[in-house]
Amino acid sequence: MTDLPTTAKAVIIGGGIVGVSTAYHLAKLGWTDTVLLERKKLTSGTTFHAAGLVGQLRSNANITQLLGYSVDLYNKLEAETGLGTGWKMNGGLRLACNEERWAEVKRQATTAHSFGLEMELLTPSEAQKLWPLMNVDDVIGAAFMPTDGQANPSDITQALAKGARMAGASIFEDTKVIDLEIEKGRIRAVITDKGRIECERVICCAGQWTREFAAKFGVNVPLVSMEHQYMVTEAIEGVTSNLPTLRDPDRLTYYKEEVGGLVMGGYEPNPIPWAKSGIPKGFHYSLLDSNFDHFEQLMELALGRVPALETAGIKTLTNGPESFTPDGNFIIGEAPELKNFFVGAGFNAFGIAAGGGAGMALAEWVHKGEPPFDLWSADIRRFGVPHFDTDWVRTRTVEAYAKHYTMAWPHEENRSGRPCRKSPLYDRLEKQGACFGEKLGWERPNWFADKSLGETPKDTYSFERQNWFDAVGREHRAAREAAALFDQSSFAKFVLKGPDALKALSWIASNDVDKPVGTLTYTQMLNDHAGIESDLTIGRIGEEEFYIVTGTGFATHDFDWIKRNISEGYNCQLFDVTSSRAVLTLMGPKARDILSAVTRDDISNESFPFGTLKPIGIAGCRADALRVTYVGELGWELHLPVEFATTVYDAIMAAGAEHGLVNAGYRAIESLRLEKGYRAWGSDIGPDHTPFESGLGWAVKLRKDIPFKGREAAQAQKAAGVKKLMACFTTDPSVVLLGRETIYRDGERVGWLTSGGFGYTVGKSIGYGYVRNPEGVTRAYVEAGSYELEVGTERVPCEVHMGPLYDPSMSRVKA
Secondary structure (H helix, E strand, O other), rough: OOOOOOEEOEEEOOOHHHHHHHHHHHHHHHOEEEEEEEOOOOOOOOOOHHOOOOOOOOOHHHHHHHHHHHHHHHHHHHHHHHOOOEOOOEEEEEEOOOOOHHHHHHHHHHHHOOOOOOOEEEOHHHHHOOOOOOOOOOEEEEEEEEEEEOOOOOHHHHHHHHHHHHHEEEEEEOOOEEEEEEEEOOOEEEEEHHHHHHEEEEEEOOOHHHHHHHHHOOOOOOOEEEEEEEEEEEOOOOOOOOOOEEEEHOOOEEEEEOOOEEEEEEEOOOOOOOOOOOOOOOOOOOOOOOHHHHHHHHHHHHHOOOOHHOOOEEEEEEEEEEEOOOOOOEEEEEOOOOOOOOOOOOOOOOHHHHHHHHHHHHHHHHOOOOOOOHHHHHHHHOOOHHOOHHHHHHHHHHHHHHHHOOOOOOOOOOOOOOEOOOOHHHHHHHHOEEEEEOOOEEEEEEEEEHHHHHHOOOOOOOOOOOOOOOHHHHHHHHHOEEEEEEEEOEEEEEEEOOOOHHHHHHHEEEEEEEEOOOOEEEEEOOOOOOEEEEEEEEEEEEOOEEEEEHHHHHHHHHHHHHHHHOOOOOOOEEEEHHHEEEEEEEOOOOHHHHHOOOOOOOOOOOEEEEEEEEEHHHHOOEEEEEEEEEEEEEEEEEEHHHHHHHHHHHHHHHHHHHHHHEOOHHHHHHHHHHHHHHOOOOOOOOOOOOOOOOOOOOOOOOOOOOOOOOHHHHHHHHHOEEEEEEEEEEEEOOOOOOOOEEEEOOOOOEEEEEEEEEEEEOOOEEEEEEEEEEEEEOHHHHHHHOOOEEEOOOEEEEEOOOOOOOOOOOOOOOO
């Protein structure tokens, strides 16, 4: 086919592996009028110089599933298309050369078991039998995953292209996209150097060019280009075709076999950003000059592992730029700024591993308007305000690249690009010993060091109890026994107002929001399968006005979900007021005593019951007080204009001194909420979990004759029962639970922990996870089992609980 069509159902921009895979999968879904446009030749951007390792295991179950799909696809693609792909499932080895790395590898093995992957732990000598060329003098142990492999990037892309054409898609090379035609916020056409193609859906898979192109239309894609080098040797004696891929993170390097020689590359701690002023025009099938001086640090590390490299002939040192992201994960999904503009980019040098699955997911997203499963960790909507600034994105991405093979510590915080967004209380809290973490650019106090005890407000990372454990315990106990004040100014806060605001929210929210002014409603927002897309609090502040509060990291996602689900023609407007409102959260049994000392308003239980909000006066400020909790104690969130934050904070702290009030941070919140059984969106609940599976069915308005999005699916599931059910697990306090530990019921694997931590009041380690059974799960079924958790490949006994560990009657919350 040589003539460019004038219309198409979907247009894909970019002919690398992700774009071609998307075309392949769309065509398989029946979208035979899909058109892929590549400005030069297929693979000529960055795909052609990829190293081609295909690993599967990630810390997220669904990303692991997506990579597993790639493996399944690559296993059959050559037979389907008749084109060689260079794919071979030769397995993957990962080494550990110190005790901390060995602890990490054992945790990774447990994660693999949780997700249904085979991963076995090996001794150094067993690993050497699989990889005879390596020196194992410093190796403590290794993990082997037999289903990992490697592929030839160009060959596998060409095979996918043939499969796409066989299924009906059209692919045009040497066709440059110049512009998009957009009318009233809707895509109308793609403009190329060879003509106009009318279409309504565009999928941008343009690799490192994606950010600049998408920005022309107001779409933010946070990625930048980084130099990435690898070496290819001549044939080396002993290198066989079935040699597994090898990752040696303690030496920052990876290896794979190629034509009897080795490919060796890695992730240096001082990476080099590329194209700071923009990608040069005409850059295709192009490489950068080899930087032997920079590569030398990796070569020295590699020689200690593979001595044969010292005498091996070097074919090439390839230096190819690739797109990397600020958090090391790829970017996929429909852009919140432009309807029907989809993105698949920023693959952080694992585009070949992700290519098959990412193309499948993008195609499903375009086809059905939703991903095949929860892809939040890769969703384009996980980004926000700081990510519009390319300098900030580059600064953070340099750190992410440099940490690619460093230890993935629990609770690790990024260091770069900080501070970015600061609460008005930042300086005060810093002086009082706050150790800050960061989310979506916001500095948030994680815990407070007591300098009189010799504590320093700095995290010391470990797979055991970390240095903040005792400090968080103090904050936890203060919240339970006296009071704690949390700075939660980073909460995302929206206002929906207008004559149709109630109608809009009644449709979007699964709980009943048609309540009197001054009422708070905890609710989920469901998709059409009853999966939980948002989990938030809505306050009715007027007949036609609602105040919506959600988590810091969900600002872009939740705003987009609400906005796109307001029915067409409704007269209401959604505003983001996050930056104008500070939030002080006062919690604990002494909270009423403290608040009473700074306000003349009646805050008695009779006048101000749980689940209500009203304005109160504090130190010259009108604060909106929300009587709600995420820690399981009496308390209020005080939402107030930012200019009053320091004055109100000082007044509360002064009044609280005699009552034992302390500053507290987000790690205490996590411990407190685990004891109380509150769910966290993004881990415990999400689009793959329904209210009835997660124990939140009480917040769904099925008893009322009110239509809402997801109602039919929720009703059907309630009637039919569920096949997974969330439960709480407790075990010995010496066991460190982090999430992703495997759950065994009566000796059979039934799921994994979605979150884990420690409960200082109950004195036990706590985890939450779903017990699965294809035949159905009930509370009685869960409680009838005997349970163990696999933690770092070791099984430990645990107890199961179906109710809150702390204050199940809610008497403290409603005191």
